[in-house]
Amino acid sequence: MSGLKLFNTKGGVTEVAPRLAEAEADVQDLVEGHMQTMLGVRFLASEYSTGPAHGGRIDSLGIDENGAPVIVEYKRGTDAGVINQGLFYIAWLLDHRDTFRHLVRDRLGAHAAAQVLWSAPRLICVAGDFTRYDIHAVREHRHAIDLVRYRYFGSEHVGLETVASFLGRATGVGVGSRNRATARTQRIAAGDGGMAELAMALDEVLLGLGEDLTKVTNQTYTAYRRMQNYACLVPPKKAKLLVYLKADPATVDLVPGFARDVTGLGHHGTGDLELTLQTERDLERAAGYFRESYALA
Template sequence: MDTMLGVTILASEYVIGCDGDGGRIDSLGVDENGSPVVVEYKRGTDSGVINQGLYYLSWLLAHRDAFRALVRERLGAPAASQILWSAPRLICVAGGFTRYDAHAVREHRRSIDLVRYRYYGDDHIGLETVASVTGLSGTVKRSRRQESGQRGVRQPGGALAELAEAVDEVLLGVGDGVTRVQRKQYVAYQRLCNFACVPPPQQTKLLIYLKANPKKVELIPGFTRNVTRVGHHGTGNLEVQLRTERDLERAQDLFRFSYAAA
């Protein structure tokens, strides 16, 4: 779950009751940003997995105390206090989906990922995102530069603020299905899993943490750093330091590499 979906599992076959009707959530967890996640599985192609998952997601949002207690029991009180209720997610994993399924999820105001599994021989399995929609507000898909322009005011902060706006625009446009998730300590850019996390700008530079494996890239002093054993906000073990627009141009291959890894 953690490696392939970016989800820390809390329970499997979690029994619920909803207005007299019971059920079992296949998997219940939290993602890298603290968002509650319901995961439902089907062996083949079954449109019912989406409606079933939405039923369980509705139950979850109506029973936040029960979920918070589960997180506290499994992960501790600090994790329970950091749950991001603004971005609950449903991940449906199945052998296949139809074009009607992909259309249907776009009509819901929920964050839903349709993920198809494939076996490769007897020992390997792969996951492919078929459709990914966000139930957050429309600003998630717009860059900060676009948002500030619509409001008629500029974001405060000078050159680094402008660089942060440019980074936001590039990360949102690096590939399909990118979602921006705002946390207090950082902004996460998410495919199925986080591929980039950006804390607030420092005095002279902007730091970005990527999913890319530091051992597979050339580390350049003052530009890239392995932070596998270094504490930092957000997820990702490759730190990229940006000071200028030129640094941003140099970093774009790393962004794409990280996006592919997520």
């Protein structure tokens, strides 16, 4: 996995050699059985037929934590056709929105079906490896695409690595579009004058944590995402910014008025740790919380 080595430290140090799956179906079965944990996507259907006219079968269909439709395609090793195959299904999906909404309604209920975010449908390709041409194609294409490399380590561990991630030219913001991202965040914050500058600084900090970041905005929050959301910013109110993080509240310092455990409490965005930012000093204090959440996503 891009030079990553895993060692067993019991009774000395022994390298655990990485390996590919015996069959593509092994990877598909594992991911589908634990899709929300592994990809941040709620599973909807496996081997979904696109009908006799289209003549295809989607490996996995799901919906991510921001409400975006997700197609997941799997390959055991390296396959130059995996991206084009997935985009073939994305085109079908965009032409059959009612079909997808009905599927979501049947599996997750009417509320989830009403919240589908069509501005950013995603393709996730899970494969043994990708070529440099695949990575270039992802960054040039207009759709949201994630390339995820897998490896098995021994009989008990599997690793996933995001090789490339781009939110798409027509639908949102990737790491190459940060000026537009900052401008949008500034507009969101403009309703509360004192928060505009702080929101811009927060945007820079969250997008500056790594090169594998994307960002998506819906009606209620802006999500900063690796494979999964690591931070969600809701529109400012009462001269403060509320940010929700993936970090586990049980593992961090909960400071009254600054960091709060909101597990089980309803709020916009995803994450159980709420940070309240009112000043630049608060933003500095939040840096460690941001890094922990980013590492978990």
